[in-house]
Amino acid sequence: MGTVMHPPHGEPWRRHLRDPQVTVALVAAACLIVQAIIAKNVLDVELDWYSMLAPFWVFVAYMVSGVRSRTSEIAFMVAIVASSVAVLALYAV
Numbered sequence: 001m002g003t004v005m006h007p008p009h010g011e012p013w014r015r016h017l018r019d020p021q022v023t024v025a026l027v028a029a030a031c032l033i034v035q036a037i038i039a040k041n042v043l044d045v046e047l048d049w050y051s052m053l054a055p056f057w058v059f060v061a062y063m064v065s066g067v068r069s070r071t072s073e074i075a076f077m078v079a080i081v082a083s084s085v086a087v088l089a090l091y092a093v
Contacts, residue, residue: 054083
C-alpha cells in the first residue's frame with residue numbers, strides 16, 4: 001500500500017493566485033467593491049448598471065483577448081483601476 005503525498009499547507013491557493021486570470025479577476029472584484037462603497041457612501045449616487053460594471057467589462061475584454069503575458073496582465077489591471085476611477089470621476093461632477 002503506497003502513501004499519498006500531500007502538498008504543504010497553503011501551497012494550492014498560492015499557486016492559483018499566481019495565475020494571471022485569477023489576479024486580474026481579484027483586481028476587478030476589488031475595484032467593483034470599492035467603487036460601490038465610494039459611490040454609495042462618499043458620492044451618495046446610484047450608478048447605472050453599465051457604468052457600475054465597468055471593471056467587469058474590462059475583465060471580459062482581457063478574457064476574450066486571449067493574451068496572457070505579464071505585460072498584458074499589468075496593462076489590463078491598470079485599465080480596470082482606471083475605468084473605476086473614470087466612472088467615479090464622472091459621477092462626482
